[in-house]
Amino acid sequence: MPPPRPNLELYLVTDSVNLPPNSTVYSQVEACLSAKHPPTVIQLREKHLSTAKFIELARDIYALTSKHGVPLLINDRVDVALAVGCEGVHLGWDDMVDVPTARKLLGPEKIIGLSVSDHEQLEKALEMDPTYLGIGPVFSTPTKSDHNPPLGTSGVRSLLSAMPSTMQAVAIGGINHDNVQRVLFQSKDISGKRLDGIAVVSAIMASPLPVGACNLLHETINWPPLFVPTDYSIRAEDFPIYRDNIHKHKPLVHHITNNVVKSISANITLAIGASPVMSENPAEFADLAALPNVGCVLNMGTFTGGRESLELFLGALREHNVRGNPVIFDPVGAGATNARREFAQMIVGTGYCTIIKGNEGEIRSLAGLETAKMRGVDGAGEGGSEELAEIVHDLASLENNIVLMTGPKDYISNGARTFCLSNGSKYQSRVTGIGCALGSVIAAFCAAAPVDESLIGPVISAVGMYNIAAERAEKLMEGSDQPGKWATAFVDCLATMTMSNENLTELIAAQEVEELRNLEKWGRPTGGEGLKEGEDLADA
Numbered sequence: 078m079p080p081p082r083p084n085l086e087l088y089l090v091t092d093s094v095n096l097p098p099n100s101t102v103y104s105q106v107e108a109c110l111s112a113k114h115p116p117t118v119i120q121l122r123e124k125h126l127s128t129a130k131f132i133e134l135a136r137d138i139y140a141l142t143s144k145h146g147v148p149l150l151i152n153d154r155v156d157v158a159l160a161v162g163c164e165g166v167h168l169g170w171d172d173m174v175d176v177p178t179a180r181k182l183l184g185p186e187k188i189i190g191l192s193v194s195d196h197e198q199l200e201k202a203l204e205m206d207p208t209y210l211g212i213g214p215v216f217s218t219p220t221k222s223d224h225n226p227p228l229g230t231s232g233v234r235s236l237l238s239a240m241p242s243t244m245q246a247v248a249i250g251g252i253n254h255d256n257v258q259r260v261l262f263q264s265k266d267i268s269g270k271r272l273d274g275i276a277v278v279s280a281i282m283a284s285p286l287p288v289g290a291c292n293l294l295h296e297t298i299n300w301p302p303l304f305v306p307t308d309y310s311i312r313a314e315d316f317p318i319y320r321d322n323i324h325k326h327k328p329l330v331h332h333i334t335n336n337v338v339k340s341i342s343a344n345i346t347l348a349i350g351a352s353p354v355m356s357e358n359p360a361e362f363a364d365l366a367a368l369p370n371v372g373c374v375l376n377m378g379t380f381t382g383g384r385e386s387l388e389l390f391l392g393a394l395r396e397h398n399v400r401g402n403p404v405i406f407d408p409v410g411a412g413a414t415n416a417r418r419e420f421a422q423m424i425v426g427t428g429y430c431t432i433i434k435g436n437e438g439e440i441r442s443l444a445g446l447e448t449a450k451m452r453g454v455d456g457a458g459e460g461g462s463e464e465l466a467e468i469v470h471d472l473a474s475l476e477n478n479i480v481l482m483t484g485p486k487d488y489i490s491n492g493a494r495t496f497c498l499s500n501g502s503k504y505q506s507r508v509t510g511i512g513c514a515l516g517s518v519i520a521a522f523c524a525a526a527p528v529d530e531s532l533i534g535p536v537i538s539a540v541g542m543y544n545i546a547a548e549r550a551e552k553l554m555e556g557s558d559q560p561g562k563w564a565t566a567f568v569d570c571l572a573t574m575t576m577s578n579e580n581l582t583e584l585i586a587a588q589e590v591e592e593l594r595n596l597e598k599w600g601r602p603t604g605g606e607g608l609k610e611g612e613d614l615a616d617a
């Protein structure tokens with residue numbers, strides 16, 4: 078009989094090195110097992126005990142785990158697992174025994190896990206048919222000093238994509254309560270293959286409150302659905318439907334945004350028929366995130382820096398990630414100063430930003446590319462269109478999200494498909510807050526969209542409608558140069574357009590950047606005929 082498929086959701090690997098004061102491996106495991114949501118698997122990992130002491134500890138721990146029905150695996154040591162009679166082992170590549178030998182020694186019913194850190198190991202691992210794979214390290218971690226280079230979430234995704242759908246896998250390395258959602262979201266691949274769980278050492282073993290750590294991790298992991306677009310089809314005819322969903326669902330947009338743009342962002346959110354809430358009170362983040370049809374805007378334009386301000390952003394990001402709400406991150410000025418770049422990277426590197434929106438300098442900075450000298454927080458505006466499309470594509474592909482680069486043309490990619498939008502008005506860069514408030518409109522469109530669809534359609538519709546409203550307001554200026562008047566007209570045009578039955582499909586000037594080095598146009602450049610109804614954009 079093959080081994081049972083273990084529940085790998087919350088996989089605890091023990092560690093006797095970084096325990097909190099007055100605790101032992103035994104007391105930490107005992108506490109975890111008393112949690113409302115205990116670990117679903119426990120691996121006993123001891124690097125420095127004699128065989129006799131290892132067996133003694135393993136027997137004690139096995140007495141606990143078997144009482145709670147949680148499988149116990151032994152790290153590296155098949156002999157210890159045999160002596161104790163527990164559920165199995167976890168093996169690495171330098172261990173005394175390989176998977177086929179362990180299988181012979183342990184028999185067909187025991188669980189045998191195997192570590193993989195790259196594609197070469199994965200290929201060999203699959204030939205050996207282990208019960209599950211431990212993929213890692215995802216991030217660099219002090220817990221394992223001899224670890225392989227970190228894979229990042231895109232590396233985990235790449236390995237998951239190369240696995241048969243039946244092979245179970247957990248990720249390990251540097252995972253904690255703050256980043257677990259990012260790991261789960263970003264590692265899911267286009268076919269829907271996702272991790273079966275996460276394995277942690279220090280997030281539980283080093284915690285003075287192991288019960289709370291287990292419960293919190295369980296709650297964070299267990300919020301379905303962990304939405305990552307798996308369907309990249311975009312139908313032009315759906316553009317007006319995304320707009321109409323705003324009236325239907327009246328989304329709420331939770332803003333943590335900069336002081337300069339709060340008022341205009343709230344007014345524009347209201348103009349399109351959504352509700353703004355500007356809350357920087359962490360005590361209400363969980364309640365806000367739990368409401369239906371909620372999106373979140375995180376805009377770091379006037380961030381104050383320091384742990385407290387980072388915690389504010391990360392706290393909101395975590396609560397919205399837990400609920401699977403769309404989060405749009407605007408890394409304002411990320412290319413301008415080191416403090417801003419580091420802050421932006423901490424946010425993107427910790428939680429899952431469903432959409433990253435920025436000007437050229439900001440997106441370049443997040444992509445780790447050179448930025449031209451920037452004064453203030455405006456974009457550098459240095460790149461050619463092919464290069465910009467490629468930057469946006471590559472960042473979206475790395476982050477497994479949607480990236481929007483705003484500018485004279487807007488580039489939008491989900492890592493699979495990249496679009497260039499050409500609507501807009503020169504006034505958009507002349508009135509403060511208009512760029513930032515686009516984030517509110519995108520958040521509203523995404524929050525109102527069906528949860529199981531790719532968000533690239535709603536994002537294109539939001540950007541397209543916003544820019545068409547800007548063009549219309551400019552026309553109303555009749556050649557006079559009046560940015561203040563334009564701003565008022567723009568809000569009015571947005572309100573009218575959201576409430577009308579107009580077919581946005583005809584108006585949005587989108588083209589797909591199919592081949593990054595050969596900007597092949599399709600759809601319609603500005604002033605052309607528009608996308609045909611009923612057509613997937615790719616067919617146009």
Ligand SMILES: Cc1ncc(COP(=O)(O)OP(=O)(O)O)c(N)n1
Pocket residue numbers: 088090120122152153167168169170190191192193210211212213221247249276
């Ligand atoms: C679940 C899980 N995945 C990976 C590992 C790492 O195992 P290994 O490569 O053998 O390294 P050590 O744990 O022996 O340092 C693991 N232990 N558990």
Ligand SMILES: Cc1ncsc1CCOP(=O)(O)O
Pocket residue numbers: 090213214215218219220221224249250251252276277278279280
């Ligand atoms: C055992 C192991 N294998 C790869 S990383 C790692 C340690 C993970 O520890 P932590 O969860 O504390 O980062």
